[in-house]
Amino acid sequence: MRRRTLLAGAAxxxxxxxxxxxxxxxxxxxxxxxxxxxxxxxxATAVYFVSYDGLVNNNSFQKNGLLTYKGYQYAAWYTSTKNxxxxxxxxxxxxxxxxxxxxxxxxxxxxxxxxxxxxxxxxRLHLNMDSHSDGFFYVKSIAGLLDNPASTAWxxxxxxxxxTSLDGVALTSQFTYPQFIATPEGKLQLxxxxxxxxxxxxxxxxxxxxxWTALGEWTSSxxxxxxxxxxxxxxxxxLHGIDYDVNGRLHAFFTWREQSAAVMCNSGGIxxxxxxxxxxxxxxxxxxxxxxxxVGTTGSSDTVAVTDGGLVVDSLNPDHSLMNQESQSxxxxxxxxxxxxxxxxRFGQCTTNYVSDRTANGRAFHVRKNSSGTxxxxxxxxxxxxxxxTKLVLDKYDNAYAVLPYGRIAAASQSSGYTDWTLLYDGSDxxxxxxxxxxxxxxxxxxxxxxxxxEKSSGTTPSALHVVDFAxxx
Numbered sequence: 033m034r035r036r037t038l039l040a041g042a043a044x045x046x047x048x049x050x051x052x053x054x055x056x057x058x059x060x061x062x063x064x065x066x067x068x069x070x071x072x073x074x075x076a077t078a079v080y081f082v083s084y085d086g087l088v089n090n091n092s093f094q095k096n097g098l099l100t101y102k103g104y105q106y107a108a109w110y111t112s113t114k115n116x117x118x119x120x121x122x123x124x125x126x127x128x129x130x131x132x133x134x135x136x137x138x139x140x141x142x143x144x145x146x147x148x149x150x151x152x153x154x155x156r157l158h159l160n161m162d163s164h165s166d167g168f169f170y171v172k173s174i175a176g177l178l179d180n181p182a183s184t185a186w187x188x189x190x191x192x193x194x195x196t197s198l199d200g201v202a203l204t205s206q207f208t209y210p211q212f213i214a215t216p217e218g219k220l221q222l223x224x225x226x227x228x229x230x231x232x233x234x235x236x237x238x239x240x241x242x243x244w245t246a247l248g249e250w251t252s253s254x255x256x257x258x259x260x261x262x263x264x265x266x267x268x269x270x271l272h273g274i275d276y277d278v279n280g281r282l283h284a285f286f287t288w289r290e291q292s293a294a295v296m297c298n299s300g301g302i303x304x305x306x307x308x309x310x311x312x313x314x315x316x317x318x319x320x321x322x323x324x325x326x327v328g329t330t331g332s333s334d335t336v337a338v339t340d341g342g343l344v345v346d347s348l349n350p351d352h353s354l355m356n357q358e359s360q361s362x363x364x365x366x367x368x369x370x371x372x373x374x375x376x377x378r379f380g381q382c383t384t385n386y387v388s389d390r391t392a393n394g395r396a397f398h399v400r401k402n403s404s405g406t407x408x409x410x411x412x413x414x415x416x417x418x419x420x421x422t423k424l425v426l427d428k429y430d431n432a433y434a435v436l437p438y439g440r441i442a443a444a445s446q447s448s449g450y451t452d453w454t455l456l457y458d459g460s461d462x463x464x465x466x467x468x469x470x471x472x473x474x475x476x477x478x479x480x481x482x483x484x485x486x487e488k489s490s491g492t493t494p495s496a497l498h499v500v501d502f503a504x505x506x
Contacts, residue, residue, distance in 0.1 A: 064431035064443035066456050066481060066502040072126055074119060077112040077494035078486060079137065085387070085419045086142040089497055090467050090486050092421040093357045094145045095211035095223075095273070098484045098499065100474035101150050104181045105499075107484060108146040108159060110137045112494035116146060116161055120186055123478060129186040135169055135194045138162055140492075149212025151220035153241035155179035157191075158220060160210035165228045168207045170195045198222070198237060198244040208232070209357075211271070215315055216280045223274045227253060230291035230303070232268035236316045236330060248331025250319060255339040257305075259349055262294030264303070267338060270356035272307075277366035282312040284319075285360045285370040285399070288338055290350065297351040297382035301389075304354040307346035307372050307399060310336055322401070345407045346399055348374060353383040353390045359424040361472075363446075369400040371424045371434055373416060387419050396422045396434060398450055412453045414442055420466035423483070425475055427504045439464040439485050441502070462500065463487045471499075479504045 078089055089097070089109040098107045100123065107128070108118045114137035119128040137144060143164035150157060157173040172192045177184055184190060197203070204226045211223040220239040225232045226249060233249040251269040258264075272285035290303040310319045310327065319328040321342035328336035336343070348354055352374040360370040375383050379393035394416040399409045416422070418437035425433040430446040439459035444450040464485040471482040481502040489495035 061447060062429045062431075062505045063445040063447065064427065064433060064456070065505055066433070066441050066443070068457070069480070069501045069503050070124075070126070071498055071500040072121070072128065073496055073498050074107055074128060074484070075109060075111060075117070075497045078497035079110040079112055079114055080486065080489045080495045081140045081142075081492045083140060083142040086467060087465055087486055088137065088142045088144055090465065090469050090484060091142055091145050092359065092423065092467050093209050093211065094147050094469050095213070096148050096472060097146060097469040098471040098482065099148050099150065100471055100477045100482070101178050102181065104178070105471065105474065105482070106148055106157065107499065108148055108161075109484075109497055110146070116159075118148075118157075118159065118191070120181065123474075131186060131188050131191060133171065133188075133191070133194060135162065143208060145210075147210040147212055149220050149222070150178055150214055151239050151241060152214055152218035153220075158212060158239070160212070160222065163207045163210070165206045165208050167196055167205060168203075168210065170198055172199070198239070201237065201244045201246055203235070203237060203246055206232075209271075211274055213274055213276065213282075216276060221316065223271070225268065227268065230268055230289055231266040233335070234269055234271065238315075247316065250316065250328055250330040250335050252328075252335040252337035255337045257288065257290055257295065257338050259295040259305070261297055262292065264290035264292035264295050266291040269308075269336070270304070272358045272370050272372070273360035275360060275362055277362035277368075278364065279366045280313075281366060282316055283309070283360065283362055283368045284311070285309050285368065287354055287356050287372070289356060295350045298384040300384045300386060301351060301382070302353050302386045303350045304356050305350040306344045306348055307354075307370070308343040309345045309368065310343065311368075322407075346372065346409055351382045352377070353386050353394070355390075355394075355421055358396075358421050359470075361424050361426050363426050363430045364428065365403070367401050367403065369398065369424060369426065369432065371422045372397050372399055373422060376411070390419045391417060394419070396436065398424075398432060398434070398444065398453070400450065402449075408449075410444070410450055410453065412436075412442055414440070414453070414455055418466055423468060423470045425470060425472075425481055427475065428479060429505060431505070433481060433504075435468055435470060435481075435483060437466045438462070439468055439483070439500070441481070457502070462498075465489075475504065479506055
């Protein structure tokens, strides 16, 4: 019988933890800073509707809605006519070139995002879009498109036809949350959910430059979870991200969402609980807890389950409106970091209205593993004033940046042990709706924090979609 336990000796230290525990690289003497360098408009009238508290063009689980590769930046979104569009620009340019796809958004559902990926092995751009527990749509460019962008015309001819499979590999009829990940060898993996909220499993597929292969599911939806209020026998593992580090290790932070509301103190909350962590050293074929014990094998009957030991790195019951699918990253040494958010206990031990309680009292926290192998958690002392998610970025000095709802940017220095979180940019000139989409690859390419955001609107009135750039420490 497998048991759900906290990691031995890995209790999280609070914000007052000794900074010396977080010793890092010598170069970390440079602290965080941001300087706004420019902003460009992608679309004056992008599609706008609010569903599940979010927008389809700016949702946290887009990996990636905006990305940089070999000196060019790429973006994807839906227009006011619901057409899917892909655009590119030379880094630093003020104008974008666009390609309008034949596909149109099938429903007003903010889950139905467009995600972009790069298969480095053959220089192709990949798109997966428009799904929420149903069929997906997929596009694959010609080979070499991203390797030779300056000499390749940006026209519809460079993109293939819209498919409803991965070159014939169907995956599942209940597909959600596409996230592309480039492997260290240059292959491309696709992370996705099979099933529905409260009863779903995470799975992987892999493209090797010629063929897609379904690797299979790696999480379980079964097993019994019991809180002080009641029990649940079905759930979904929501990922905060899935990323390879500099050493080739694949990391995933997550939270569980239970199917049964019996686990909550009040039906107005949300059944998310606990922050968990697993990693893989074999490209996602098997998964280990932080102690190194294998807790699941992809494509087998033994997948990562709520009853497995050593998964939880920050214990939290379902009574605090914990957010799912926030964000994560890894630093220059391969150590994992994440942002989570919930309503802290000082505001009460039972949220009764998910939206109003998170808006009034939600706070974000930085969770990380330090070089001593200890997990630490620090509250970011800025009110969220939103139900929305925060995105995490680490610069080349391993300073941490939290892009909060409305495009606000807070940061903490590596040298302080990430205890000096400060608001660097208040976002007041953006008029951003809430969540933003980060260009994860651009930070590494040229020390620029670049994110896509959409202006606030009302009802279904289209609004402008932008990309804004901030220089980070050189």
